[in-house]
Amino acid sequence: MTEATHFYQAFQPAHYELYLAINRANKTITGKTTITGEAKQTAIALHQKYLKVSALQADGQDVPFTIDDPAEAIRITLPQSGKVTLTIDYTAPLTDTMMGIYPSYYEVDGVKKQIIGTQFETTAARQAFPSVDEPEAKATFDLAIKFDEQPGETIISNMPEIREENGVHYFDTTVRMSTYLIAFAFGDLQNKQTTTKSGVKIGVFATKAHKPNELDFALDIAKRSIEFYEDFYQTPYPLPHSWQLALPDFSAGAMENWGLVTYREALLTIDPDNTSLETKQRVATVIAHELAHQWFGDLVTMKWWDDLWLNESFANMMEYVAVDALQPDWHIWEAFQTLEAPMALQRDATDGVQSVHVQVEDPAEIDSLFDSAIVYAKGARMLVMVRALIGDDALRAGLKAYFEAHKFGNAAGADLWTALGKASHLDVGKIMQSWLEQPGYPVVTAAVVDGKLTLSQQQFFIGAGKDVGRQWQIPLNSNYAVAPQIFAEKKVTLGDYAQLRKENGKPFRVNVGNNSHFIVQYDEQLMTDILANVDQLNAIDQRQIIQYLRLLAEGRKNSYGNIVPLLPRFAASHSAIRDLNALFRVAGDLKKFVAPDSDAEKQLQA
Incomplete structure (x- = not known):
C-alpha cells in the first residue's frame, strides 16, 4: 500500500491523555501519552522528535514499532484497523531552543530564575508528546503535569486546573483542537x-x-x-x-x-x-x-499549512479593525497604510516573489512560509480589499456562517470565500483566485485617449521583470460610478472624459481609500487635476499619491524629477501620514542622484 502523505489519513485521533513529569534541575521530561482514535489501516505513524520511546502498546498489547528520525515519526504496525487505544511511554530532553517545552530565564534582584513555557507551532508539539502533529488532526486533550514544584509557584494551561493530587496538576478536558495550540507554563x-x-x-x-x-x-x-x-x-x-x-x-x-x-x-x-x-x-x-x-485559526483551523496565509492575514486585518473600534482616536488605519501597505507593495513588485498561496509539505518549507511582507502584509491587504468590496454587514454575516459551519473543525480558503460570497452575492472566490495564486500586482493606467477616459492593467515591477500577461480581478473603488466594480479586462473605455468630469464635479480617481492591492499611473491631465484639488483628499489618500509616484519612479514608469516640485506641498501638511515617512523615503531615493555637498543636494535638503 502506498504510504499516506499525511499521518492523519492513516490514523485519526479523537482524544489524548497526556501525562508529563518535568524536572528542571535535570532538564528531563518523562511522559506517558494515551491516544484513542481510528486506524484506517494497519500501518500507521505518529510524529515524534527527540523522543526516546521505551514502550508502545495498542489496546494493552505490545505492538511492533520503529523510530524513523528523518521523517520525525514512530512507525507502528497494528494487528487490525479500526478503533484503537495507543499508549506510549517515553523520555525527552528539556532544551534551550525556545521550541517544544523549554525554560525561559530572567533575574529578580540579581538572582537568576526560570519559568517553563511552550511553543508548538508549527511542528514542535511532537517534541513534547507523540501525536499526529498536523492541523487537521483535531482531538480533545486531558493534560496532567507534575514538576519539581516550589512553594508559591503557579501553573496554567489552555483550560482551568480542576484538581491537584500527589503533586500532579490535572486540567479540564479541552475542546476539539489542533496539537500546535496546546500550551502550558509554570513558575x-x-x-x-x-x-x-x-x-x-x-x-x-x-x-x-x-x-x-x-x-x-x-x-x-x-x-x-x-x-x-x-x-x-x-x-x-x-x-x-x-x-x-x-x-x-x-x-x-x-x-x-x-x-x-x-x-x-x-x-x-x-x-x-x-x-x-x-x-x-x-x-x-x-x-x-x-x-x-x-x-479564526483556533475555533476554525486550516486543513493544512498551505492555508497558513489565511490565518495570519485575517488576524492581521482584524487587529486593525478591533483596535480602531477600541481606540478610534488612534486612527490606527493610518498605521496600516504606513506599515503594511508599503511593505507589501515593495516586496510584491519583485519578479520571482512567491504567491500568497503556495503548496507545502516539509516542515522546513512550512517555516519558510512566514514571509511577513507576503503572508502578513499582502495577505492582510487581500482581506482589507474584500472587506471594502463587500462591506461589514456582509463580512460579519459571512463570518458567522463560516464559524457555525466549521467550528471545532477545519476549513480551506475556498470555504471562507463561499461563505462571504453567499452573504454578499458576489463571486468572491473568483476574484480572490487571481490575487492568491499568482505573484505580483498590477499598475492600472488611467489616461485620456482621444478624449475618452480609459483604463488598462499590467503587472508592475521594480527592477527587472518579465511580463507574462497576468491579469487580476481588480476592485476599482472609483469615485466615478461609470467605472466597473471589478476591472477584469486588459483595457476598458469609460466614456467621454470632459462630459464625465462635468457630471461628477471632481477629479477622477480609483482605489479610493487605498484598500486594494494595486497602484495607479494617472496621465498628466488627470494627475494635474488631482493635485489641483489635493487639499480635499483625506490623509490616507494624500499619502497614496506620494506612494504611487515613488513606486512608479522606482519602477521607471515616472521620473523623480516630476516628484520634486510636489514635495513642498505635502511637507506643509500637519498629518503624520501624509507623510513624513513617505517624504523621507522619496528624499532618500532622490539623494542617490545628486552629488554630495552639491547645490542640488542643498536644494533637496531645503
Whole structure:
C-alpha cells in the first residue's frame, strides 16, 4: 500500500491523555501519552522528535514499532484497523531552543530564575508528546503535569486546573483542537484578572521582575478585544478563560495558543504612564491579532499549512479593525497604510516573489512560509480589499456562517470565500483566485485617449521583470460610478472624459481609500487635476499619491524629477501620514542622484 502523505489519513485521533513529569534541575521530561482514535489501516505513524520511546502498546498489547528520525515519526504496525487505544511511554530532553517545552530565564534582584513555557507551532508539539502533529488532526486533550514544584509557584494551561493530587496538576478536558495550540507554563508568576460582559475570565501573567502596573494595559486591551470579537463575529468565545502570558525568552512575537496566548515581554508588559503612544499601539495590535485567532485559526483551523496565509492575514486585518473600534482616536488605519501597505507593495513588485498561496509539505518549507511582507502584509491587504468590496454587514454575516459551519473543525480558503460570497452575492472566490495564486500586482493606467477616459492593467515591477500577461480581478473603488466594480479586462473605455468630469464635479480617481492591492499611473491631465484639488483628499489618500509616484519612479514608469516640485506641498501638511515617512523615503531615493555637498543636494535638503 502506498504510504499516506499525511499521518492523519492513516490514523485519526479523537482524544489524548497526556501525562508529563518535568524536572528542571535535570532538564528531563518523562511522559506517558494515551491516544484513542481510528486506524484506517494497519500501518500507521505518529510524529515524534527527540523522543526516546521505551514502550508502545495498542489496546494493552505490545505492538511492533520503529523510530524513523528523518521523517520525525514512530512507525507502528497494528494487528487490525479500526478503533484503537495507543499508549506510549517515553523520555525527552528539556532544551534551550525556545521550541517544544523549554525554560525561559530572567533575574529578580540579581538572582537568576526560570519559568517553563511552550511553543508548538508549527511542528514542535511532537517534541513534547507523540501525536499526529498536523492541523487537521483535531482531538480533545486531558493534560496532567507534575514538576519539581516550589512553594508559591503557579501553573496554567489552555483550560482551568480542576484538581491537584500527589503533586500532579490535572486540567479540564479541552475542546476539539489542533496539537500546535496546546500550551502550558509554570513558575513564580504574578497575575491580574478581570471578567468580560459574557463571563469570560481574562488574565495577564508575567514574572515578578515586572512591576504590577505593567500588566494593566494588556489586561484592559485583552478584555475589550474579546468583547469586541464576540460582537463582531456574532459567535461566543468558546473557552472559560483567556490568559495572556509574557515569556522572557520567546522566539516569535506572540503565539495564539487557545486560551493561553504567549508573548514576548515587550509586546505585553508596559508601564502605561511612561510608554509612547506608538508602543501602546504596537502592544494593542499584537494582543488584538492573537485574540482574533481564537476564532479564526483556533475555533476554525486550516486543513493544512498551505492555508497558513489565511490565518495570519485575517488576524492581521482584524487587529486593525478591533483596535480602531477600541481606540478610534488612534486612527490606527493610518498605521496600516504606513506599515503594511508599503511593505507589501515593495516586496510584491519583485519578479520571482512567491504567491500568497503556495503548496507545502516539509516542515522546513512550512517555516519558510512566514514571509511577513507576503503572508502578513499582502495577505492582510487581500482581506482589507474584500472587506471594502463587500462591506461589514456582509463580512460579519459571512463570518458567522463560516464559524457555525466549521467550528471545532477545519476549513480551506475556498470555504471562507463561499461563505462571504453567499452573504454578499458576489463571486468572491473568483476574484480572490487571481490575487492568491499568482505573484505580483498590477499598475492600472488611467489616461485620456482621444478624449475618452480609459483604463488598462499590467503587472508592475521594480527592477527587472518579465511580463507574462497576468491579469487580476481588480476592485476599482472609483469615485466615478461609470467605472466597473471589478476591472477584469486588459483595457476598458469609460466614456467621454470632459462630459464625465462635468457630471461628477471632481477629479477622477480609483482605489479610493487605498484598500486594494494595486497602484495607479494617472496621465498628466488627470494627475494635474488631482493635485489641483489635493487639499480635499483625506490623509490616507494624500499619502497614496506620494506612494504611487515613488513606486512608479522606482519602477521607471515616472521620473523623480516630476516628484520634486510636489514635495513642498505635502511637507506643509500637519498629518503624520501624509507623510513624513513617505517624504523621507522619496528624499532618500532622490539623494542617490545628486552629488554630495552639491547645490542640488542643498536644494533637496531645503
